[in-house]
Amino acid sequence: MGDSVTAVASLSQPGKLSTQAAKLSRQDVDRLKNAAADFEALYLQQMLQAMRRTVPEGKPGELFQPNAGEKLFREMLDGEYAKVMSRRVNGTGFKEMLLRHLTQDGAAAHRSQAAAQAVERLRADANTVQAAGSQVVNTGNNGR
Numbered sequence: 725m726g727d728s729v730t731a732v733a734s735l736s737q738p739g740k741l742s743t744q745a746a747k748l749s750r751q752d753v754d755r756l757k758n759a760a761a762d763f764e765a766l767y768l769q770q771m772l773q774a775m776r777r778t779v780p781e782g783k784p785g786e787l788f789q790p791n792a793g794e795k796l797f798r799e800m801l802d803g804e805y806a807k808v809m810s811r812r813v814n815g816t817g818f819k820e821m822l823l824r825h826l827t828q829d830g831a832a833a834h835r836s837q838a839a840a841q842a843v844e845r846l847r848a849d850a851n852t853v854q855a856a857g858s859q860v861v862n863t864g865n866n867g868r
Contacts, residue, residue: 748827753827756823756826756827757819757823760819760820760822760823760826761810761811761819762810763819763822764806764809764810764815764816764818764819764822765803765806765807765809765810765811766806767806767818768805768806768809768810768816769802769803769805769806772802772805772806773799773802776798776802
């Protein structure tokens, strides 16, 4: 477990990259970091909005009534809170986990899955060609 924590920490620190991430260009790693942070912010914003829905609002006739402007402000505020929380170095850890998956484990899994799919397509194409070839041969023999 200590090794995985070290790998995640090395990806989240600007100057250090793991061996698998080192194969990616610096620009790709930066783009992945930004995308992971944006995804974490979106997740956190959804979580904050769900939490806010559990808080009862003012009832009709009470002094403080929520209006459309206040609701819009709260949505925007939740979005900003989520952005700030996702950009912190020691935030929720979701961003680092996603980044590690995309650069190490996910890349290897994607390559092996893509290779398996390619092999299956080749087998299917070979079976189709073989079936078409046998039909041509059978048709040629039946025509005599």
